[in-house]
Amino acid sequence: MNADPHANLPTPPDATRKPHVVTAPHGASRDDEYYWLRDDTRTDPEMLAYLAAENAYADAWMAPLKPVEDRLYEEIVGRIKQDDSSVPYRHRGWWYYSRFEAGKDYPVHARRRDADGIDAMSIQRANEAGDFGNEQVLLDVNALAAGRDYYSVGAYEISQDGRLMAYADDTVGRRQYVIRFKNLDSGEVYADEIPGTSADVVWADDGRSVFYIENDPETLLTVRVKRHVLGEPVAQDALVHEEEDDSFYMGLDRTRDDRFICIGLSSTVSDEMRCAPADDPREFFVFAPRQRDVEYSADHYDGRWVIRTNEAGATNFKLMTAPTDARSRDAWQPWIAHRNDVFIDGFELFRGFSVISERANGLERVRVLKSDGTEEFVKADEPAYSMGLATNAEPETDWLRYTYTSLTTPATTYEVNIGSGERVLLKRQPVIGFDASRYVTERLWATARDGTKIPVSIVYRKGFEKNGRAALLQYGYGSYGANMDPAFNLPVVSLLDRGMAYAIAHVRGGEEMGRRWYEDGKLFRKKNTFTDFIDVTDFLVEQGYASKDRVAAYGGSAGGLLMGAISNMAPDKYRLILSQVPFVDVVTTMLDPSIPLTTNEYDEWGNPEKKDCYDYMLTYSPYDNLTRQAYPAMFVGTGLWDSQVQYWEPAKYVARLRDLDTSGNPVLFRTNMDAGHGGKSGRFRRYRELAEMYAFALDRLGVRGDPAAAG
Template sequence: MRAILTLLTLAIMTTTSNAASLPTPPDVARKPHTVKAPFGAERSDEYYWLRDDTRKNPEMLAYLNAENAYVDAMMHRLKPVEDRLYDEIVGRIKQDDSSVPFRHKGYWYYSRFEAGKDYPVHARRRDAAGVTALSIQQANDAADFKDEQVLLDVNALASGKDYYSVGVYEVSQDNRLLAYADDAVGRRQYVIRFKNLETGEIYPEAIEGASADIVWADDNRTVFYIENDPETLLTKRVKKHVLGTPVAQDPVVYEEEDDSFYMGLDRTRDDRFICISMSSTVSDEMRCAPAADPKDFFVFAPRERDVEYSADHYGGRWVIRTNENGAKNFKVMTADTETRERKAWKPWIETSDDVFIDGFELFRDFTVIAERSDGLERLRVLKADGAQEYVKADEPAYSMGLSTNAEPESEWLRYTYTSLTTPTTTYEVNTRTNERNLLKQQPVIGYDASKYVTERVWATARDGTRIPVSLVYRRGFKKDGTAALLQYGYGSYGASMDPGFNLPVVSLLDRGVVYAIAHIRGGEEMGRRWYEAGKLFNKKNTFTDFIDVTDVLVKEGYAAKDRVAAYGGSAGGLLMGAISNMAPDKYRLILSQVPFVDVVTTMLDPTIPLTTNEYDEWGNPGKKDFYDYMLTYSPYDNLSKQAYPAMFVGTGLWDSQVQYWEPAKYVARLRDLDTSNNPILFRTNMDAGHGGKSGRFRRYRELAEMYAFALDQLGVADTTTHAK
């Protein structure tokens, strides 16, 4: 067993074209450990000791640092490519950009960036005659901030910190106070703070260990927040804080006893109610109280297994999206304000086998239904007179969704539109006259959409299921089976990976790479059944779908069979681990970020964040049938002595979603078993969590490094001369 290479040794080793001079990858000691299941099953885990909840074990930290130094050494030759990629990506960004302002309670709210700075400035301007979203954008573009009130300058708050994030901020009902939640570690354990917007004073009181959920009551002194469990990070208790009183004495409003439920807080559309939402994978419950006097929270409808619902209140009634009584693709119901049981709900929009109801937005004169059909999003406008129409799209593969519509009395609907070739665009359409205004398109410096082509194709999986695939490539591309391909996938939690504009990917397209999104089962692109066909005992459909998409794209000439890279993160990292075990010969390269690769061990441990919430996603391996099935695909458990593709694996030391030790253990065991000479790189961000480093530029440095490695492994020349 090789000793861990010292940082000094690795630092002086550089990569050259001579393979003999490549640095030796670090290794780490095996230490016997047995993982036991409640029913008696046992598994050996020789790298279990790499888990350290305190993140202070010197031996573990030395290993992670050695891996980072190994990446530095291996990437030394490609540093010029990384720098060019980074400069290209950042060079497309309008550095002093701002969001589209929206009006709420007499103010226009927006966020803006300043050139060269990593974090946003959150601000607002008073409403007045002639003040519009467009006039504010023009003022921001001209650096005219004389009428602006800064709510939070995140650059100033982040100064001197390796990581910083504002998870949420909320203005009180009287516009005078601000509550915000920040995280200086990356573990999504927030501290809630308060600011007087009239004086600029930051109040001394701070609420630690909270989630990013804050709701003000109407008295402008009381806030409701959610306290996390310090170990599992689960949302456990809703508490009430009154400004000026000791945080330690904050009373508990509601405590969730079932660890399979998440909690959230919000106000209804009409601002009349404050609601606590409890959600598991398969059921929901809401408790609401009048915002004017939120003393007693009533149960809107009691939880029931396999019954999901969400409700909003406006116009003197409740509107409910639910899957009750077998409505797989959901339906919409209504109920009187005083309704407290499901049997009193009244049908409005029936369920459909072909259309998935994703959500809705309530307005005074119309309602907007967000739907999915044939794997694509659409918005349906239902008018008070019974008429309906769809918001139009012009491309074969796109993403469309509701934007911020803060004023329900408006006759204007705001929505966003994007595709793999169209930067994110915000429109408003008048639902009475059909007049449409372009409010903003994401500025992309030097980008010409006419030089790129997006396409939607269908790949037939091994069981006959048709899988939608979104593609983008440089105009002039020839389907001759010689190109390099980067195929992305996720396929879990019912999360749909819609084809939106990806600014960094342009650098790959300009070098001749084809980019594809495989809309595999486990997502919800094709409705609820699509999700259910890729979870629990159907989970392996997710993996085989991805592999089958690869086969079809290669067969159809979109890529050379030896120039395919696969990319996924988090649960998509599980996908990467599974396909590299199942079909290593089909991929030249695997890119895996914060990967969930130790499924069985993690799901056996209820102290790890997310575990108990996800029994209905993956199964509970404390039960033998789930254990046996999960063991057939868990990437860490299925590593074997075979030739694996080249890999770039990334994680964050402070990740609360997928703990760092999962990829650390995975890479260590992979190195023991891999029979190929392909490089395996493992990068740990020592000051970051699940989302990587904070700030808008630093994450692109990480991505540029991974892209440089990918281009090298795929044999793609670092030139964009054909793109001029």
Template sequence: MRPLLTLLIAALMTTNSHAADTATPPDVAKKPHVVRAPHGAERQDEYYWLRDDRRQNPEMLAYLKAENAYVDAYMQRLKPVEDRLYDEIVGRIKQDDSSVPFRERGWWYYSRYETGKDYPVHARRRDVQGLTAEAIQRLNDAGDFADEQVLLDVNALAAGRDYYSVGVYEVSQDNRLMAYADDAVGRRQYVIRFRNLETGEAYPDEIRGVSPNVVWADDNRTVFYVENDPETLLTKRVKKHVLGTPVEQDELVYEEEDDSFYMGVDRTRDDRFICISVSSTVSDEMRCAPAADPREFFVFAPRARDVEYLADHYEGRWVIRTNADGAKNFKLMTAPTEARSRREWKEWIGARDDVFIDGFELFRDFTVIAERSDGLERLRLLKGAGEEYVKADEPAYSMGLDVNAEPETDWLRYGYTSMTTPSTTYELNVRTGERRRLKQQPVLGYDPSKYVTERLWATARDGTRIPVSLVYRRGFEKNGKAALLQYAYGSYGSSMDPGFNLPAVSLLDRGMVYAIAHIRGGEEMGRAWYENGKLFKKKNTFTDFIDVTDFLVKEGYASRDRVAAYGGSAGGLLMGAISNMAPEKYRLILSQVPFVDVVTTMLDPSIPLTTNEYDEWGNPEKKDFYDYMLSYSPYDNLSKQAYPAMFVGTGLWDSQVQYWEPAKYVARLRDLNTSDKPVLFRTNMDAGHGGKSGRFRRYRELAEMYAFALDQLGVAETSMPAK
């Protein structure tokens, strides 16, 4: 075992060339620890001691630094490749870019970037006659900001910080004041601050330990916000703050006692109500109050297990998306303004087995339904008694609602992208059918005609057809020789739709194939797709991914010994599971902030995201769930076998998947792994779940991982396009 002093010395060996040649993976002490379940089950966890909630244990920190030093030493010979990848990725970014402006209450809002700077400038312009979104974009492109009002210059706020993020900003109803929430650690514990937009004055009020969620009442002095539990970090309480009064005197509006629920607060489409929403994996409940006088909140419909709903109010009625009464793929209901129970709801758009209703947006003369069919997104327009669909241009794509702040319009704004088409914002006139392209993400030096996207179907071992989206450079030969990067997520009903991936172009230009496996556990194919990939059916997620790999290799899209798998967070659980179940099928595993210690984490209700995820993974305090989760938990199923090469990443301040999960996983993997393939473990010491802040710094981390991948997959630099 390597003592603490040796670890500290290893942490310093990051630049010496001799160290790069002779570097060996760090080792770390084992310390006996028993993890007990309430039903009597016991497990040995020799690396449990690496957990330190305060992130101060010097022995633990020395180990993480030693792992980083090993990565530095190993990657030294690949630094030129990393640098070139980084230059390529950043070189595609238009640095002085801006978002499409949207209009709200007499102002046009947008964000823009300046050349060489990491963070956005959030700004607005007063709506004057003749000013349009296109006109503002022309002004921004020309660098004309004379009539602009800067709301937040995030570059100035982030100066001198290793991490900084503005989670949200909200302007008061009279357009004079602003509340914003920022995080300077990466742990997603925000501070709400206030600013007068007319004078520039920053108010002394600071509300700490909150989520990035704030809503103004109509009096333009009162805000509602969500306070987090200081230990579990769960959203627990909605409070009311009156600007200029002591924060410690803020009134408690609502407290959620059930730790399986998340919480948020928002305004309805017509700005008539402020609503508190609480949601678990299988249940929802809303409480609303008039925005003009939000003293008493009424329960819109009491919660009931396995009944989910979300309501919005516009033009004198409620519209509700719900799965009540067996509507597995959801339906739309309506209710009068005075409704206070589900008995008063009336069906408007019924549920279908082949269509999943994902959301909706209400307008004065039409309604838009965001839905999924056959694994793809689409937008359905309801106008009077008729309906039509927004057209897509490619066989595999992603389409969804964009910012539509004002409902009194004939124009629908939506986003469109595919694996070959950069993110594009369109406006569609629902009366005339005219479509305008407002903006396409500029990608410097990129020609979409040089790339091809396909939509395939792989057959899983139980006969289920799994959709697969992939992209490659035109001229690719399906001869079974190429290197493949296969990505998936497969949890929480989150769908991984086929959108444009700017960094992946560097892989495609080197002859690689990039594929997204739309495996069970997501919601691409409807609610049943999700339910067949969670709880006691979770293993379908893992076997689907493996079966997609076999399919792509069989069809000639990749060489059997040149397949890389990539996933993060719950997708990191997927990576850990497949590397235990089928290590021989993968040359490389890329795993970011991976959830790999499932049983121990889910046995500890003090850890964020535990209690409110029992309906996703199961509650291991119950033996049947314990046994099933234990049968796939990556950390618990590591064994003496030959594992693929791995690159594992984490953030020291991660509040969603704590750093000690991948740290323990890598330490035990090193003990058991019988292969000579490298395992690299990189800890970002200054960030959390999302990695480094800023638009450029995160690409440095990605370039390092890509350089490692290219080396392991045998992708020669000679195959790169000329600069």
């Protein structure tokens, strides 16, 4: 009999318990013995020592599985075409794209001037041949990231005349950006630097001034829009708008016709837009004043505004139009009516036709409205898929670009001619060694305990037997109305090739089934998200897709909240839990308005300063509901510099879990000391992290052996 490779491991870390009471304005209080692990400066030696001890323990526990981790990493990275490039798109006389060079972690952003005989396909062929002679490099992110543990370019924007570029970079992972400027004719990077911003930046037509958003340095909330003129001191930048309601986020954009620059202000339940002429943006007008429970977004093209809104009970949204000089909702006129069975997700305006992104029966679809009044849908050929608009930078065209993917189809970009119907395959994500014909995807419907039908997307390799013996990885999210559509997942192939199934539970809290799906999974109905996930697990086991003893659950961020909740509610149904940057200390975090995102999200989770919200949130907050019972094995990951979910939430959670767990199952806690919410930067480094987590999962699920042989 083989000896247990983990038999002689050191004792798991045991964090010191220190008395601390967290109080609420209404008088409620809770003990939090691990509150001391919070250090906003990230410098406390005792806290750092604890995180280091957890990392050391994870290293020791994973050491025997290093060969499996290495194999998984090699498989995943081996499927990536390392010198790949994006589909070029044309905009104001240039073709823009990004490309990767073999062996390098970061993209090169570049462009080529438009000319006769130049199109997306010819540029792709040139890139594949390594012919870069006619390109202009905008940003070589590899060079910018050299010597840094973390580096990310959040966005870049080109001036209207194509000569200047503004770009926003982050060297920590906290999504606090510095905006910089580059002359594309000379290559000179200007001395102007604007720190402490979001990634949004928009040029005015004058080619000398930009609008940007200043963040609060503590909460990271978007608080002020300013205008900077190149060459002038940043300290003198003009204030354009200061947002006093800290439940609103801000963004910047130009309208479809480039006529207006608009500030978008959005909370969970309402919106407001302020716009100014791009050629003279001195004064911004309010497009329609904010009103609670009324959401809207607008775009301008061909002499009119088109507005997507939920006003007047349009739960699944409708489209309205308004003249250019409209300044209130009174001027809005109906265009596309609200439907109870179709959710309008967005729209794009073109010369001669319009396109609507919508959802029906839990799946995305693209509807084309022609100028002659006819309409048609872009076709899909699989039962579970994801479809949406690609980059359509120029409205004066007869061609529509859209993307298509599924759990068995890598990301694909098509271009279709609206007049003739001709369709061109522009690009399919190359996946080395992958043959889609060897895999099967299904769309299933699980019945939740309240009778609601929950959509489930599942994939497995052909030959998979639904005999109740297989291992399953079930993924979920279920918050913010975010949709977890069934897109191709390159790393998951390694699990499928080892006989596992992979499922996405489209639980309430997303918008897969329309706006009501979201409303039924937030605030005082949040527990539906958790019970839906558990009920999907029961369904998949009952249908033979998995053994009841071989189910792993996976979620991150708000999906980590889901993982923490199901671990408390149904620990016996999961062999292990994989939880990345988990939001697990709900009540304490939402009681602290200084923490990033808190005030913006009162209408998502509730405001615990109100006793009814406090009491309900306390019934599911994972940290507060840990109890003395047997928990599944767990792998919990976080980033020290995470701006979305602070590192101390999972740190506290793991520390308390160690005190109460009676199972003896391993609990690993990995902190990336140089990473934020999205993990380490670079396209390969994150796969190393994922390979470690997968190796842990395979070990706990009893999945052995090499992947299935090709054929």
